[in-house]
Amino acid sequence: MYRVLVADAINAEGLQPLLEYPDAVLIEKKVTDPDVALEKIDAILVRSATTVTEELLEKMPQLKIIARAGVGVDNIDVAAATKRGIVVVNAPDGNTISTAEHTFAMMAALMRNIPQAHGSVKNLEWKRNSFVGQELYGKALGIVGLGRIGSEIAKRAKVFGMNVLVFDPFLTKERAKNLNVQSCTLDQILEQADIITVHTPLTAETKGLINAEAIKKTKKGVFFLNCARGGILDEQALATYIGNGHIGGAAIDVFEVEPPGEHPLFKYDNVIVTPHLGASTKEAQLNVATQVAKEVRTYFEDKPVSNSINLPAISTDIYEKIRPFHNLSKQIGAILSQCVKEGVHELSINYAGSVTELETSYLTKALLSGFFKNRIDVHVNEVNALLTAKERAITVGEKISTNAFGYANSITVTAKVEDRQFTIRGTYIDHYGPRIVFMNGFNIDFLPEGNLLYVQHMDRPGVIGRVGKILGDQSINIATMQVGRKRAGGEAIMVLSFDKSLDDASLDLLQKLDDIVLLNRIHL
Numbered sequence: 001m002y003r004v005l006v007a008d009a010i011n012a013e014g015l016q017p018l019l020e021y022p023d024a025v026l027i028e029k030k031v032t033d034p035d036v037a038l039e040k041i042d043a044i045l046v047r048s049a050t051t052v053t054e055e056l057l058e059k060m061p062q063l064k065i066i067a068r069a070g071v072g073v074d075n076i077d078v079a080a081a082t083k084r085g086i087v088v089v090n091a092p093d094g095n096t097i098s099t100a101e102h103t104f105a106m107m108a109a110l111m112r113n114i115p116q117a118h119g120s121v122k123n124l125e126w127k128r129n130s131f132v133g134q135e136l137y138g139k140a141l142g143i144v145g146l147g148r149i150g151s152e153i154a155k156r157a158k159v160f161g162m163n164v165l166v167f168d169p170f171l172t173k174e175r176a177k178n179l180n181v182q183s184c185t186l187d188q189i190l191e192q193a194d195i196i197t198v199h200t201p202l203t204a205e206t207k208g209l210i211n212a213e214a215i216k217k218t219k220k221g222v223f224f225l226n227c228a229r230g231g232i233l234d235e236q237a238l239a240t241y242i243g244n245g246h247i248g249g250a251a252i253d254v255f256e257v258e259p260p261g262e263h264p265l266f267k268y269d270n271v272i273v274t275p276h277l278g279a280s281t282k283e284a285q286l287n288v289a290t291q292v293a294k295e296v297r298t299y300f301e302d303k304p305v306s307n308s309i310n311l312p313a314i315s316t317d318i319y320e321k322i323r324p325f326h327n328l329s330k331q332i333g334a335i336l337s338q339c340v341k342e343g344v345h346e347l348s349i350n351y352a353g354s355v356t357e358l359e360t361s362y363l364t365k366a367l368l369s370g371f372f373k374n375r376i377d378v379h380v381n382e383v384n385a386l387l388t389a390k391e392r393a394i395t396v397g398e399k400i401s402t403n404a405f406g407y408a409n410s411i412t413v414t415a416k417v418e419d420r421q422f423t424i425r426g427t428y429i430d431h432y433g434p435r436i437v438f439m440n441g442f443n444i445d446f447l448p449e450g451n452l453l454y455v456q457h458m459d460r461p462g463v464i465g466r467v468g469k470i471l472g473d474q475s476i477n478i479a480t481m482q483v484g485r486k487r488a489g490g491e492a493i494m495v496l497s498f499d500k501s502l503d504d505a506s507l508d509l510l511q512k513l514d515d516i517v518l519l520n521r522i523h524l
């Protein structure tokens, strides 16, 4: 009998697939409840309220699957779960519409002072002149992050007659055209939008994306919304610019710390807030609960789950053989993603030599998981890689060939964007390891691991020295350095590795050097 702990408020009707399953028993209790025998639990169902830490996992040695009834898995230590062989599943699209509608409701309420007016009338006041608002019609709405929720907001905003500006570094022209939105840079949004709403995942790159520096570029009277994750919009900066009158108002559903307790934003009348209600509708809760209950049951029935975040989809035996190429493929995908930040519309993969004897479709999925890591909120793995590429309108082509360019095997991948393409080739050498042997037209040879810097530059005397001097002056130790060029005096590349990640200030200094053509920081 499987014991399933329902640790958060999850829609009871949605749990039906598990309630009807004869081999499962459901226990509806918090993880902190002393009556729960954590050591006997096989599956846990959570929302955002329960944090699944490594410490908690240590107390649950029987745990086989963690199901998140919602999108964000930032409350689950996925790496710790993976290390323990625990499958993590979520419900990525069950609450998209509800969150888009909540954002829209917040936007309308913000622009028409509805919460403030409501409070005033209930206080027996009748201050019609105090709550004069603004129309949505004709306003420029800036959407940062055009994924599932951002796209639904864009569609609704068009119907309201708004002018929709979007910033998403991974947006293709085709997708922008289909949604009839204007693709912009973040700065263009900051400078032109009347209302700005964020819908990215919270990642190292998006944390503080809208900070004081960014807010300074906005129009006076701009309105902000955050119904994604606390921290994308810097709360302290927001409070400062609301306090000095630059920002017209803000609507906030999510906070850096939840519940937030006393908060600097709460003293401003033009800030409206909700307690992380984006997904709190009957429909969304039924959707996500049903999705995860079905997933857990499917897992117990030993069938493949559809929205796994960390499950390898093949047997352990085959996985052992494929593992070196699996890791190499993931690294190639991750390098490509960090070297080509624009909207990729095609990825063509060429397998040659001994690797063609293996299940290459699995490697393609591994490559895509590396490519999408840090690009989108969904954790892409072998299970959902192709579907994710399809959803993002990226064509993935796979070819087998005999020409391994002198190596025993090679994996060559080309990413195509609007007006350029970028190719990377890797190989796995027995008893030596994975190597990247070709990048953007140049032969090279380096280990795909750790903190790297790709520098494309003019092949002139002194360039390498100047790069080395800047790094030395910043006390950055170069661990390894590989160079490559096509011909003397043309373009050349160098790939450097460091013991720690290269900071923004040093990258800026390098960018300003003469003779530098392209710089990409790569973290693997």
Ligand SMILES: NC(=O)c1ccc[n+]([C@@H]2O[C@H](COP(=O)([O-])OP(=O)(O)OC[C@H]3O[C@@H](n4cnc5c(N)ncnc54)[C@H](O)[C@@H]3O)[C@@H](O)[C@H]2O)c1
Residues within 6 Å of the ligand: 071, 072, 092, 095, 096, 099, 144, 145, 146, 147, 148, 149, 150, 167, 168, 169, 170, 171, 199, 200, 201, 202, 205, 206, 227, 228, 229, 253, 254, 276, 277, 278, 279, 280, 374, 375, 376, 377, 378
């Ligand atoms: N308030 C709520 O209750 C609630 C409910 C559901 C989801 N969410 C949150 O909403 C957010 C969006 O969810 P989704 O399902 O639309 O995710 P999604 O993965 O479909 O979309 C995220 C988009 O952000 C883009 N992006 C990534 N990095 C970016 C960057 N640096 N700048 C601009 N764009 C960037 C990606 O390309 C992608 O298109 C997530 O943070 C999610 O956790 C909140």
Ligand SMILES: O=C(O)[C@H](O)COP(=O)(O)O
Residues within 6 Å of the ligand: 047, 048, 049, 069, 070, 071, 072, 073, 095, 276, 278, 279, 280
């Ligand atoms: O990531 C999500 O799905 C949302 O933030 C909803 O979280 P909740 O399930 O705690 O409402």
